[in-house]
Amino acid sequence: MQKKFLSMLAIAAVVVATGCSKSDDEDEGTTPTNSVLQGNISESRTLTADKKWTLKGYVYVTNGATLTIEPGTVIVGDVDVKAALCVERGGKLIAEGTAAKPIVFTSGKPAGSRAPGDWGGIVLLGKAKTNRSATPVIEGGLDRPYGGSDDADNSGSLKYVRIEFAGIAAFAGSEINGLTLGGVGSGTTLENIQVSYGNDDGYEFFGGTVSGKRLVTYACSDDDFDFDYGFTGKIQYGVVLKDPNTVDNGDDNNGIECDNDGSATTATPFTRPNLSNFTFVGPNNASNNVRHKYGNRFRRASRFSLRNSIIMGYNAGGFVMESDATAQAYVDGNSLFKNNLVHAVVKPYVGVSAVISDADVKTKAESEGCITYTDAADIKLTAPFAISAPDITPATGSPALAGADFGGMDSFFETTTFRGAVGTTNWMKDWTSFTPKTNNY
Template sequence: MKKVLLALAVVSASFSACVKVNIDDSLTNNGGTGGNTDCNDGTKEEKIICSKIITGQITENVTLPKGKYMLKGYVYVSNRAVLTLAAGSVIVSDTVSKGALIVERNSRLYAEGTAAEPIVFTSGKKPGDRKPGDWGGIILLGNAPTNHATTPTIEGGVNAQYGGSIAADNSGSLKYVRIEFAGIASDPGSEINGLTLGGVGSGTTLENIQVSFGNDDAYEFFGGTVNAKNLVAFATADDDFDFDNGYSGRIQFAVSCRKPDFVDPGDAGNGIECDNNAGGTTATPRTRPQLSNFTIIGPNSPTAAANHNYSNRWRRATQFVLRNSILMGHPDAGFSMESDETLNDYYTNNISEFKNNLVHAENNPYRSNNSALVSAAMIKAKAESEGCITYTNIADIQLESPFYSTNPNFLPKSGSPALSGTDFTGMTGFTAVAYRGAFGTTNWTAGWTNWDPQNTVY
């Protein structure tokens, strides 16, 4: 392919500028061609070619019109730059370089799709050949607090720092975004997740995002205060939602669904995994995610691959709030706690909350790693005294067709216990609804999600 160095126009209400990035003039992918679209806005003499390759560093504001782009290598948005992507854009990754998009502190990403025109980040391979780990993923880094003593470097081998003291920091906005076939490891235990968030502040918007077929975690929050709603994790290898290093934001309406034959063989995949930090110390601010209206769906299969683990796993001195949610189909506990600090903060100190949830697991719905301190029976009794219901028969929860397929339906059936029984007392910042789990009678995933990205032509 012939390559040229052109300029991407920056279009705003008040000014126009340009920044140089490498663009390929004849992008071919999936047996087709992106075409050469003239995107010149008339303010520059350069002919702007869209639907091309993006690589290198973006150090000035850039707005990309709707089109198809290829992400090649690690692309950094830095120097307080703002990258804006138009609704309906598709960003495929070069699968040789396994690209990733890293938005550094003080820079921002605005990827705001719509239900009719979501923005898609996906594999550059043709339908039928795509695999988890075909590319890296998206990394957002901000200046919000963490419980590290020094400024940490985000995992994944991208050599970028995160965290600070600005709780309301703004890293941009992601709305109606899909992230498919992401997740690569630079070293064991140091991976790029589908969406990695390091020290991201509450000024950032995260709404209507689907991460599917990720080779590590779907979402991992390293500290920060960012809030989110309408999140989907589908067919994740490791954890669907992972919280560490002092994360304290609010998330409402989230669903995860496991693929029975797909899990990280070197780790245990959980619906939720949460640590205060890797060392299990009580460093502050303590990790304490505030979660409501989650639907966590396990593989629900006696022949599922080993290492599908717990519906939610609280450990290493973390604190937490999980309320008004549905936890079902994992082989082991629907509610597991694994450190003395975590057990005490839930059972004795009432700092952590597990209330008004529907709880099921194939084996032992409740689990403690220190029965002498707080036993599983004690956890069960406390949970049920605070509005939780425990199920041995998963069908009694009465969801439509929630398990892995190319057309799942997570909505409650008529008469389901999920349609009532919530309690939002003391939950500032949450929307009070009557139903437990992520859905009532409206399917907010309709139109913009994709349950079969392997066979989609982009």
């Protein structure tokens, strides 16, 4: 009987060790034990908030298993072994926190010594379509397949979740993002998520149809939202806040980077994120690092729809297109850029000379409800560049308080009067954190 029991534990490959830790979120008098997760989670289980959980190495939620996490739970990445949580096709992650008790994935290092890339991140893999002719395998050294033909596939639910200090490199040029989504379907829920101090992208979508609301990135080193391989989902209320002092020196750092694929083919479905009510805040020349680049970088035959949003403070460019096919889709109306407020230090608009000039991009954008600014202060957000305590709420008289237009948009999008991610009520209060380096967990 003992051998059988040990064998079952080996199949689940979940090792539990006890220790002692104290979190600011715990009630006085409680001392939650430490528990370690490693290997495969092949049977459904729940992580309870009375323990601090440590991911040791790459942990996989396998086909048919569901990992449920209670509100207020803290999960840390092991500091000695490259750690990540990967939900395979057919597995589910149910991580539903609350505004008062968010679920936190963070570094295993103590307060004051945490840094981008201390651990891997969260990876969700689903069965929705990509534009790859063969079944793709997710990057980051995880070596797991994703994608399929079920666009309504469900990989679980993430609500009120923070992901901090992720982005460890499996090997050179192959980092894990804060939240990686490979072929994730529309049955999956993504709401109220913050990725902070990621060493690579905040969110990367490889194909799939998943949609989300209230997704925040803060001080990530590379791109904040990266779309590839035929992603066609919808996102409303996105926030990008760049820290001038946090940068990936090996790649350009952008609010959005969007490719149809790495070779700029016209494989279908085209990558075409459908986005509304974003606020992109760049460093506004507070950093001379040339890697701080663009608010939106659409390239390699990708398409897009970005409406009712704010781009401000990016050093090199605001709305940028980099390939003939991408620019042609915008000219032809297959891509949309409407009712946005646009500022950049150097060039608010960058076109493709063979298709549409910078000046003509500006003319077209302004004819479709966009307003261009030479000074970011004229957009009148409360404190967008106060990186330790940012506030992107529109101040009195801000042009962001009006001018949104949802004509012809999908019913997924809530109709607002304001442009950008936040109106008069700041939904980021209570559950987000802009001090993750010093938080006590």
